[in-house]
Amino acid sequence: MSNEEANFECWKINVYFKIMDCVINGMKNRFSVESLKIGVGVDNFIQLKYEAEMMVIKNMMNKESFEIDDIIPIVDNNIFLNFCKLLQTALTIPISSASCERSFSVMRRIKNWIRNTMTNDRFTNLSILHIERDLSHVIESENVLNIFAEKDRRIS
Template identity: 30%
Template sequence: MNLVKVAKSRLQIMSEKDWDVLLADVSKFCSKYELDVLDMEDEFVARKKGRRRAEKMKYLHYYRVELFCSVIDLQAQELNQRFDEVNTDLVLCMSCFDPRDLFSAFDLEKLLRLARYYPSEFSEVALSELKSQLENFIFDVRIDEKFSQISGISGLAQKMVSTRKHEVFPMVYSLVKLSLILPVATASVERAFSVMKIIKTSLRNSMGDQLLNDCLVPYIEKDVFVKVTNETIMQRFQKMNNRRQMLLCDCI
């Protein structure tokens, strides 16, 4: 999360101060390869609009405001959407389960705050019990050598199961599992589930999981698959195995 803050700060600095640096680099590049350098004070006119209907602006305004700052704003907006206040707090709280350096990042209050984001899993009464389990849990794992070499929250969950501590601290284990599924519980995953309603129609209701997955991936990643031509697909299919007959498209 510190790196996210650094990225946001750097984008803000780029927007305010780095335009002159970029313009100087572009001018050097143009001079080196004998390319024409635009006069930033000349009037800019959009290609698809007539001079009368086009908004009057200078090249400096177009390239700095319409392009340079707009791209930076889009990147900053993407960061803000993915790491808003709630998501940031969730990630910070989740990181308290990091087992490195004898659970040096452990913070009882943050983990209880994480549990409060799941009221259906942890009621007010359950939170009191969770607090007691967390206090006992951290004391236990810090003196247990089996937990000294693990890395990551997934490794913590696996070690809890192998040592049967998930039975001793069931509420702690539930919170660990919720932390593990948090990275995939995003808007993109929710959109993937909504796509299933489009792909898995009544006519395709009997398809298996593998075929359903194969249909979902191209639909969800349409921006990538639109670049794959039909010719490439046919060649790939043709090279998979020796077939008795050529593809119908090849025959036509």
């Protein structure tokens, strides 16, 4: 074994395997058994390891390694109906918890020491508006004001 191969083996054992162990343990601690099964299922689905339709599509690919972008032009929605449904499901399942973590950081920004007397209803509504801000930016304030102005607000 050459000196370079020995250095590589030493690096692999002392660095790479330790990092991979940390990553795997972190994934096991962070995600539940069910979400890990979903992730493995999605990975197997992407790798086309199950179902007859997937085997046909894999044979149509004519290569061992491929990406989702390579599969989409080949798949016809009318011919591979089950595969298309599974592909839509796999692409819409959130694998990470980033959106949940963003929600908690939003809550800290909204309810700070200045707004400490805010009621829970108001806090919930402000949080939803901030978390879903891409949807709330589309809403035109004129339309909301017009709807609000149509109702009689006088106290009798």
